[in-house]
Amino acid sequence: MSDAEPSAEEWSLPDDRPAVREALIAWYEDDHREFPWRRTDDPYEILVSEVMSQQTQLGRVVEAWEEFLERWPTTADLADADRADVVGFWTAHSLGYNNRAKYLHEAARQVQGEYGGDFPDTPAELQELMGVGPYTANAVASFAFNNGDAVVDTNVKRVLYRAFDVPDDDAAFEDAASDLMPEDRSRVWNNAIMELGGVACEQTPRCDEAGCPWREWCHAYASGDFTAPDVPTQPSFEGSRRQFRGRVIGTLREYEELEIDTLGHRIRVDYAPGGQYGRDWLTGLLSDLESDGLVELDRDGSDGPVARLQR
Template identity: 70%
Template structure:
C-alpha cells in the first residue's frame, strides 16, 4: 500500500492514504457483486464484457456474455466468424449499437493476425493467449479497433494488472463527495491516480467502481452498503450528496443519514456534548421526552459509535457524546 502524502492533490484528501486504501480494498474483498468476468484474467473475455457493458446494465450483460463466449470462446474463433453472425447476435441480445459488434470482431482479427502486438511500456503480469499476442497496457490496447481509453485501461487493469486508475462517472461522483475534489477532469485524474496503490490496478479499480455502483450511487446507501470511506467522507458528514451527475439534492431531507451528518458536524465544533445539548443543534424540534428526544438521539449516536465515528459515555448519570478523533 502507498504511504505517500496527499497534501499536494486537489480537494481534501486525507494524508493517510494507506488507511483509505486498506479500508476500500478490505471492504471490496469481504463482499462484492459476483460478475463472471471478475473471475477471469483472460483479456479476450474481459474485452467482450467491457464492450457489452457500454451503456448497458451489468445484470443484463451476464447472459449475453456467457452466450457470446459459448459461441466464440476465443479471439481466434471470433476472428474466423462471419461478421454478419456477430452483428446478428448483438441485435438479438439488444446490446445497443451494432458498430460495437463490428469493432469487436475487427479487434479480434487484429490480435490473431499480429497487427496489435504489445507496446514498449513495461509489462506487469498477464498471460499471452493462444490466439495471439495481446497488448498489455492501455496504450497498446488503444490500437485495437473501437477500443477507447476507458476500455483499454479496464482491460489492462483486469487482465494484466497493468492499468491506470479508472475515472468514470461513478468514480468522479465518489471522489467529489468523499474528498471534495473539484468538478474538473484533470483534478479527478490526479486524485484517482494518487489514491490507487502502486501495482494494484486490478483490485483497486474493481473496488472503487463497486463503491460507486453499490454505496455511492446517485441516491447513496452509505450505511446499508457499509461504505468504507464514511469516516473521511465530506458528504456523509455534512449530508450534502450532490455531485457532478447529481445536480440537485437527492431525497434525503429528514432521513437518518442527514441527522447522522448533523451530529458529526456539531461535534466537530465541541469537545463533547450531553444529549440534551446536542439534540437541539441536530434538529429544531428536539424535545428530551418527545418523539425526537433522548431515546431517538441515543439510538442515532449509538449507530455512529458502532461505526467508530463517536464515543458515548456517562458522566454523573448523564450521557455524553464526543467525536472519536
Template identity: 80%
Template sequence: MSESAEYLPADSGAVQQALIEWYEDDHRDFPWRRTDDAYEILVSEVMSQQTQLDRVVSAWEDFLDTWPTPEDLAAADRADVVGFWTDHSLGYNNRAKYLHEAARQVVEEYDGEFPRDPEGLQELMGVGPYTANAVASFAFDNGDAVVDTNVKRVLYRAFDVPDDDSAFERVARDLMPEGESRVWNNAIMELGGVACEKTPSCDAAGCPWRQWCHAYETGDFTAPDVPTQPEFEGSRRQMRGRVISILKDAAELEIDDLGPRVRVDYVPDSDGEGSREWLLGLLEDLEDDGLVELVDDGGNTVARLRR
C-alpha cells in the same frame, strides 16, 4: 501523493486499505471478475458500455459459448456477430463490428496475444482509452486509475474534489496503490455502484469511507451527475401536490376558486407566480400528465381530477 494532498486525508494508506478490504469481503459476483483472460474481459467491457451489468451476464456467457477465443471470433462471419448483438439488445451494432475486427487484429497482427498496456490496447479497433485501461487493469494488473462517472461521484463526495477532469484524474491516480490496478479499480467502481449511487446507501452498504467522507459529514450528497435538489417549500412540485390534494376533496372547482386554496397570495390578474396565468400553466402541465381535466363551463375554466 503531494499533488493531491489538499483533497486526500493524511492517512491515505488507511483509506486504501479500508476500500480494498470492503471489496474483498463482499462484492457483486460478475463472472468476468473471476477471469484474467483479456479476450473475455474485452467482451464484457464492450457489452457493458450501454447495457446494465445484470443483463450483460447472460449475453456474455452466450457470446463466449459461441466464440470462446479470439481465433473463433476472428473466423466468424461478421453478419453473425452483428446478428448476435441485435438479438441480445446490446446497443449500437458498430460495437459488434469493432469487436470482431479487434479479434482479427489480435490473431493476425499480434499472434493471438493481446497487448498488455493501455497504450497498446488502444491500437485495437474500437478500443478507446477507458476500455483499454479496463482491460489492462483487469487482465494484466497493468492499468491506470479508472475515472468514470461513478468514480467522479465518489471522489467529489468523499474528498470534496472539484468538478474538474484534471483534478479527478490526478486524485484518482494518486489514491490508487501502485501496482494494484485490478483490485483497486474494481473496488472503487463497486463503491460507486452499490454504496455511492446517485441516491447513496452509505450505512446500508457499509461504505468503508464514511469516517473520511465530506458528504457523509455534511449531508450534502450532490455530485457532478446529481444536481442540487430545489427547495420543496414554495416549489412547483409542492403546488402540483396541493392542486391534486384540493381536487380530491372537491368534485370540481372553477380556476379562480381553486387559486386561493393553492396560494394565499393568488391574484388572478397579476403577473408571474400566483396569477391566473401561472395557475393555468400548472393545471395544463397536470393535464398533460393525465392527472387533471380542464373543461370550459360557460366561459369559465373548471378543473377536476381525471377519473
C-alpha cells in the same frame, strides 16, 4: 464548474492514504457483486464484457456474455466468424450500437493477425485495437494484466467529489484517482472503487446500509450534503434511433435484401414513404449503417433503392 465547487488548491486527499486504501480493498474483498468476468484474467473475455457493458445494464450482460463466449470462446474463433453472425448476436441481445460488434470482430482479427494471438498488455497498446478507446483499454489492462491506470468513470467521479471535495474537473479527478490507487494493484483497486460508486455511493447514497468503508473520511457523510456532478442520462431505447438500427439489421438478416419501402413497413408500423418517418428518414438511417460497414444500399434498383447486409 459551479461557484460552490472547491478549486484545485482547496481540496486534498486524507493524509492516512494507506488506511483509506486498505479500508476500501477490505470492504470489496469481503463482499461484492458477483460477475463472471471478475473471476477471469483472460483479456479477450474481459474485452467482451467491457464492450457489452458500455450501453447495457450489468445484470443483462451476464447472459449475453456467457452465450457469446460459448459460441466464440477465443479470439481465433471470433476472428474466423462471419461478421453478420456477430452483428446478429448483438442485435438479438439488444446490446447497443451494432458497430460495437463490428469493431469487436475487427479487434479479434487484429489480435490474431498482428499480435500472433496474444493481447497487448498496456493501455497505450490496447488502444491500437479497433474500437478500443482509453477507458476500455485501461480496463482491460487493469483487470487482465494488473497493469492499468486509475479508472475514472461516472461512479468514481461521484465518489471522489463527495468523499474528498474533488472539483468537477476531469484533470482533478484523474489526479485524485491516480494519487489514491496503490501501486501495482490496479485490478483490485479499480474494481473496488467502481463497486463503491455502484452500490454505496449511488446518486441516492446508501452509506450505512452498504457499510461504506470511507465514512470516517467522507466530507459528504459528515456534512449531509450529497451533491454530485450532474450525470447524463441514457436516452430511452424505446423509439430511439439505436432501436431502429437494430431492427434494420435483424430484418435484413431474415430477408437478406429488401426494397427500401418494404423494409420501412417491416421495421415500424407508422412508416409512410412521404411522411416524417418515411424514405428520407430511413435512407439517413441506412446511410449511417452503410458508413459503419454494416449495410449496403443500392440506390439504383429497378424498383427503388435496395438495402442488404454487407458481407
